[in-house]
Amino acid sequence: MTGQDFIDTSKPHPARVYDWLLGGKDNYPVDEEMAQQLLAIDSRGPDMARVNRAFMHRATRWLGSAAGIRQFLDIGTGIPTEPNLHQIAQEVAPESRIVYTDNDPIVLRHAEALLRSTPEGVTEYVQxxxxxPESIIEEAGKILDLGKPVALSLVALLHFISDEDGAxxxxxxxxxxxxSGSYLxxxxVTGDFDRGSADKARELYKQRGLTLAPRSREEFAKFFxxxxxxxxGVSLAADWRPELGEVVPVPGDEPVPGYAGVARKL
Known part of the structure; x- marks a missing residue:
């Protein structure tokens, strides 16, 4: 594990805001304040977080079973919730190897929970x-065999990186x-269904010195x-392979505004 264990509580951090939306306790008043402001824009924030988490669970399960993937690189890990990616991957295949990466030092404090691997597998955390990206790959290569397929996971992360920053x-x-044979x-998050709310959320993040870049379906598809x-293919996160279980019931008729996808490197 690397990095400085310094937590800046003067401004919100997306991982801690996400933790609050999921009902976690590893956040600060500044994070709760921002989460409440986001809920004033769109009250379905907790639904969005749960739908996204459930997609990650289903995708990991599919990768381990149908695709036979045994190595996972999860970037933007966030504060641990049960079950986490490694628990699902190692439930499917106990020998799976997982590397978690995040830039929030509070995640470092929870690394012990992240590192509870099966005896057959490996779970490590890199701050x-x-x-x-080159630094991440270098550190991951000390734990994963980069000559064999890896599932690269960037779940609910890229909307915090603008086009100008080279997403x-x-x-x-x-x-x-x-x-070849690796997966992305x-x-x-998207503004396709409510542009006004997306613009308000983007402005709120900007006021806090943060980036929020909701993308359209076409813009999201470009990553693949x-x-x-x-x-x-590219679908609403709630609609990606629901037969794998852990589908989150969402009240109302409006779709939860988030896209998801899994793709194989040829």
């Missing part, structure tokens, strides 16, 4: 920022060192360029 390039730089797992999308 790093997605904007340093699409970052994904390529992370994927390029991985071999993404989920992403050159890859082979797994059925059903």
């Amino acid at each position: 790093a920022d997605v904007r340093e 699409y390039e970052l994904v390529r730089r992370l994927l390029d060192p991985l071999p 797992v993404l989920s992403h 360029k050159g890859l082979e999308l797994v059925e059903p």
Whole structure:
């Protein structure tokens, strides 16, 4: 594990806001304040968080079973919730190896929970920022065999990186060192169904010195360029392979505004 154990409580952090929306306790008043402001814009914030988490569970289960993946690189891990990615992966295949990465030092404090691996497998945590892809790959390569397929997971992360900051390039730089047969797992907030709320949320993040970049379905699909999308392709996160279980019931008729997809590197 690397990085400085310093937590800045003067401004909200997306991982801690997400934790609050999921009902967690590892957040600060500044995070709760922002979460409440987001709920004033769209009251379905907790639904969005739960739907996204359930997608991650289903995607991990599919990768371990149907795709036979035994190595996972999860970037933007966030504060641990039960079950976490490694628990699902190692439930399918106990020998699975998982590397978690996040840039929030509070996640480092919870690394002990993240590192509870099966005896047959490996689970490690690296503190790093997605904007340093080469460093992440270098550290991950000490734990994973990068000559064999890896599932690269960036769940609910890329909407915090703007086009100007090179979101699409970052994904390529992370994927390029991985071999054929690897997978990319993404989920992403969209403004396709309520542009007004998305614009208000973006402005709220900007006021806090943070980035929020909701993308359209077409913009989200661009992350998978050159890859082979797994059925059903790009879909609402709630609609991605519901037969795998853990579907979150959401009240109302409006779709939860988030896309998801899993694709194979050829």
